Amino acid sequence: xAGPISAQGAKRGFAVPQVPKIAVYVIGFIPAVWLxxxxxxxxxGADPMRYLEQALGLWALRFLIASLTVTPLRQLAGVNxxxxxxxxxxxxxYYAALHLVTYLVLDxxxxxxxxxxxxxxxxxxxxxxxxxxxxxxxxxxxxxxAIRRLGGQAWARLHRLVYVAAIGAALHFxxxxxxxxxxxxxxTAIVLVLLGYRLVRSLAKKASPRRxxx
Amino acid sequence: xxxxxxxDILPSEITPRDAYLNRRRLLAGAAGLALxxxxxxxxxxxxxxxxxxxxxxTDEKLTSREDITTYNNYYEFxxxxxxxxxxxxxxxxxxxxxxxxxxxxxxADYALEDILKPVTLEERIYRxxxxxxxxxxxxxxxxPLADLIKRVEPLGSAKYVAFETAFRPxxxxxxxxxxxxxxxxxxxxxRMDEAMHPLTILAVGLYGETLPNQNGAPIRIxxxxxxxxxxxxxxxxxxxxxxxPETAWNKQAPDEYGFYANVNPKVDHPRWSQATERRIxxxxxxxxRRPTLxxxxxxxxxxxxxxxxxxxxxx
Numbered sequence: 001x002a003g004p005i006s007a008q009g010a011k012r013g014f015a016v017p018q019v020p021k022i023a024v025y026v027i028g029f030i031p032a033v034w035l036x037x038x039x040x041x042x043x044x045g046a047d048p049m050r051y052l053e054q055a056l057g058l059w060a061l062r063f064l065i066a067s068l069t070v071t072p073l074r075q076l077a078g079v080n081x082x083x084x085x086x087x088x089x090x091x092x093x094y095y096a097a098l099h100l101v102t103y104l105v106l107d108x109x110x111x112x113x114x115x116x117x118x119x120x121x122x123x124x125x126x127x128x129x130x131x132x133x134x135x136x137x138x139x140x141x142x143x144x145x146a147i148r149r150l151g152g153q154a155w156a157r158l159h160r161l162v163y164v165a166a167i168g169a170a171l172h173f174x175x176x177x178x179x180x181x182x183x184x185x186x187x188t189a190i191v192l193v194l195l196g197y198r199l200v201r202s203l204a205k206k207a208s209p210r211r212x213x214x
Numbered sequence: 215x216x217x218x219x220x221x222d223i224l225p226s227e228i229t230p231r232d233a234y235l236n237r238r239r240l241l242a243g244a245a246g247l248a249l250x251x252x253x254x255x256x257x258x259x260x261x262x263x264x265x266x267x268x269x270x271x272t273d274e275k276l277t278s279r280e281d282i283t284t285y286n287n288y289y290e291f292x293x294x295x296x297x298x299x300x301x302x303x304x305x306x307x308x309x310x311x312x313x314x315x316x317x318x319x320x321x322a323d324y325a326l327e328d329i330l331k332p333v334t335l336e337e338r339i340y341r342x343x344x345x346x347x348x349x350x351x352x353x354x355x356x357x358p359l360a361d362l363i364k365r366v367e368p369l370g371s372a373k374y375v376a377f378e379t380a381f382r383p384x385x386x387x388x389x390x391x392x393x394x395x396x397x398x399x400x401x402x403x404x405r406m407d408e409a410m411h412p413l414t415i416l417a418v419g420l421y422g423e424t425l426p427n428q429n430g431a432p433i434r435i436x437x438x439x440x441x442x443x444x445x446x447x448x449x450x451x452x453x454x455x456x457x458x459p460e461t462a463w464n465k466q467a468p469d470e471y472g473f474y475a476n477v478n479p480k481v482d483h484p485r486w487s488q489a490t491e492r493r494i495x496x497x498x499x500x501x502x503r504r505p506t507l508x509x510x511x512x513x514x515x516x517x518x519x520x521x522x523x524x525x526x527x528x529x
Contacts, residue, residue: 039499045296046285046494047348049501106499114487122485175485178346179395179466181293 024087031059032098053102060095061169061187063088068166068194075201086142089162093139096132096169124175131168134161163198166191259423262335264355269413270339271511277350279421281495286428287344288447289395290379290386297388298428304385305448307432316376316453319367326432330418332365333357337422338415340438342445343477343510349491354436355419360410368406368454375409376459377402377435378451396462402446403459403473404437407519413438413512416449439512441475472529476520477510481529 035055038044044051067088073079108115118125138159140146147155170188177184288298291305310326335355343349363375381399383390389398408414417436418425425431430447437444443463453459463471470484479489490503509516520528 042498044499046281047295047492047501048499049492050348052499106501109503114489117487121482124485177293178463178470179289179293180393181395182391182393183293185393 019084021084021087024084025091028063028087028091029094032056032095049102049106053099053107056095056099056102057173060092060099061173063092063095064162064166064169065187065190065194067092068162068191072194072197090139090142093135093142096135100128100132124172127168127175128172131165131172134165134168138162138165163195166195259419259426261423262355262419264335264337264419264422267336267338270337270353271341271351272339274339274341274351275496276339276353277493277495282350282352282420283426283429285494287346287442288388288428288430290381290388290398290400291428292388293395299426301387302427304387305380305382305427305431306385307427307448310432310450312433312449313451314366314453315451316455317369317372318454319369320365322366329362329433333361335418336415338417338436340413340436341510342436342438342442343491343506345441345443345471345475345483345488347486347488347491348494349504349506350494353421354415354417355422356415356417356436358412359414359416359435360412362416362452363409366454371456372454373406374455374457374459375404375406376451376453376455377404377446377449378453379446380448380450397465399450400446400462401459402435402444402461403455404435404444405458405519408437411516411519413515439477439509439516441471441477443471444475474520474525474528476525476529477506478508478525478529479506480508481526 035044035052039048039052042048067085070081070085070088073081104110104115108118119129120126138161141150141155141158150158170184170191173184174188284299285295286298287295288302291298291301308326311323312326312329313323315321335357338354338356340352340354341349342352359375368375379400380386381389388395404414415436417430417434418432420426420429425434427448430445433449434447435445435449444461458473461471461473463475464473477488482488488506491506492501492503496502507513
């Protein structure tokens with residue numbers, strides 16, 4: 001997660017136009033509104049339920065990835081989007097919730113026997129559900145009051161679970177498809193690069209604790 | 215985001231099917247077999263004349279031509295359902311030859327026209343169940359595979375029939391990827407009794423017209439009691455062999471896709487249930503799952519082929 005912003009880094013970083021945070025939510029929900037609108041008007045192709053389900057899941061993964069790019073962007077390019085990270089993370093959660101509701105209601109028709117069988121028998125469903133469960137406490141503590149209550153360090157530790165969620169989401173995507181089509185491989189590669197960057201950086205920091213991060 | 219737009223309306227969509235099929239029959243004398251006439255690669259489907267078949271499943275609502283021709287699995291043209299309709303136009307389907315070889319009295323490279331000359335095309339309305347859990351009802355035009363097999367006279371030692379799809383990277387953009395999705399060319403196979411079964415057809419058309427490329431033009435297999443991936447498309451080779459041939463999906467994931475691949479609600483795919491299916495075009499967003507039937511509803515005709523076999527083992 002984000003460390004303290006060094007004065008040097010902040011000075012070097014070029015100015016990002018100050019867009020109100022609400023704009024991120026408004027823009028972020030456009031795909032969902034569009035999908036439901038097209039779906040209700042039967043314009044999502046031959047298998048609209050499946051299209052909606054997959055598109056919502058994919059948007060959840062995209063926003064999760066977007067939230068994970070905030071720190072490397074700041075550290076490597078000096079672009080500071082920290083004030084939008086909470087919105088991006090919450091959008092990932094909202095899309096994951098819509099994805100899950102679509103699966104439960106439209107796909108499985110609330111057939112809880114079938115849903116339970118899926119959860120215990122199908123690894124990709126097990127992983128998908130576990131990933132959603134991980135996102136819940138992160139979403140619930142994505143507010144200033146929670147940060148104050150938990151304290152910054154404990155909050156940051158808790159929110160490292162987002163790394164597990166990102167791996168879970170990528171695995172869930174990889175396991176649902178037949179063979180190895182490019183799209184889930186590309187998303188998995190992006191997740192691995194973003195997490196690998198953090199791992200390398202923390203190892204480098206441990207090796208030479210005095211060096212200031214570049 | 216890709217939102218599919220309806221393509222040009224085809225006559226088959228606005229004329230009642232019976233009416234246009236009758237009209238086709240009247241015109242048949244003049245038009246002849248568009249395929250046999252060796253027309254240059256049609257940019258638009260050409261009309262075919264076909265007789266109705268008692269083997270059709272007629273009580274179910276047909277899936278629309280739009281859905282059948284825009285929602286396809288044909289990985290040689292990409293893994294996305296919409297890719298084949300967008301990209302398969304590059305496949306050159308004329309001239310077309312099918313190599314017949316192996317344990318057979320009359321091996322040869324047969325021109326498609328010669329294969330079709332003596333056959334009577336039939337309309338076969340079949341349910342199609344994809345291994346992914348969706349289904350359609352498709353009015354194929356074709357003829358029994360048995361007709362062709364009898365003509366080329368397989369030897370007594372031939373126990374299986376192996377099929378191969380065209381493999382042309384220049385015309386098939388989906389085969390030209392860094393990680394091949396499948397081990398090209400696509401191959402499939404049937405046991406001889408399955409291949410000779412009257413329900414098994416070589417299809418050359420659907421909805422009374424020649425097959426669109428994305429549906430496997432110019433000639434493909436349809437085995438209605440098996441999962442859709444057994445219906446190999448754009449066939450260039452038919453081999454008669456003694457041993458059970460390799461199949462493309464079985465090579466890719468042997469524990470997920472068996473040689474038999476009979477539709478069976480009791481044998482799940484390892485990653486999803488096969489107990490139910492979604493009928494394409496039914497219910498839109500609020501699609502209701504319907505129970506999947508053993509042998510896709512063709513158990514009366516084909517179950518005896520597998521008498522005594524453990525269908526959980528031979529999935």
